[in-house]
Amino acid sequence: MTRRRRRLYFILSSMAMLGVATALMLNAFSESLVFFHSPSEIAEKGIPVERRFRLGGLVEENSVEKANDGVTISFRVTDTAVSVPVRYRGLLPDLFREGQGVVADGALDGSGTFVATEILAKHDETYMPPEVAEALKKAGQWQGEETDDR
């Protein structure tokens, strides 16, 4: 084996081992690498009251209600299987609307309502001009936020 060959194999095998080690490590930490938890995961795990975490999903259709004080808003976050009621006091991002992805930071209170301290809108990966969106909606071909639960 020439020296070049040896160096080539050495680097290739080092890279492969490094790759495997990183994959194992990321796999072990995957729980803490996710940015938010879905309503289904929360229902399964039974997260204790007052423990802070991020809840992510879609704002359920027809669930948004403004309280009389004008700044408190309540709605439900759903992953189409399970939904969690959310209460939030404060300013909402522009993209916040029913059917849109959302990530809320906060904790569950005693009654099972998620009290959010921060609301972020999640944008999906679809980009199109307004006329096209309109045409798709008219033709009943809409595959927007409703089907994308990521």
Place this chain on the structure above:
Amino acid sequence: MVNWHRLANPKLFLTWSRRVLPWAAVITALLLAVGLYLSLFVAPPDYQQGDTVRIMFVHVPSAWMALFTYTVMAGASAAGLIWKSPLSHLTAKAAAPIGASFTLLALATGALWGQPMWGTWWVWDARLTSVLILFFLYLGYMAIWQAIDDYTRAAKSAAILALVGFVNVPIIKFSVDWWNTLHQPASVLRLDGPSIHPTLLTPLFVMIAAFTGYFIVLLLIRLEREILARQAQTLRRAQARG
């Protein structure tokens, strides 16, 4: 037929590079002019984001070039370690600041987009964090060249960092698939085809071509300077030794 192998020879590379450079610069300038015109005036606003979508025409090419440049850097570093070809390490060294700049541009434009769209400049999700790590890898790589005076040792240490850091590249690409993130999943390189409407996709592709051309132009200029600086250094050494 071009004998690409001979470009590894510094002298031949310089002659070739000086011939190619003006053409590359002109093509890049044209692509950039067309790309900017399409992005700013021709492309329609997005149905949700409105005109904010135009940030994408700078953000996505920067982010791609950040990854592409690192891949070039790691590939050149591996070639330098394995075959000890004379220009490899200098290529990686010349590419690093370009890649760092693209990464910073991607982070900055992402923050400018995130504030109105998400409601925050920054979050520590897997995509954003791994790109920030990429930026630090570039800085670390550049710092090694600065810190070690001896060329061979600097080249070797920097190349090892570049290769070790390469694990981050697939992590960045797939972070949005492996873990849930605030950052949206891939829009262009996905199995079922791009989820960007053609009217928005065309300007994006022109901008990506322009950014690639810009990278090539900068790399050729920087590599030429690296070669000359290295030759000057070698001459000075020889002179000092008498």
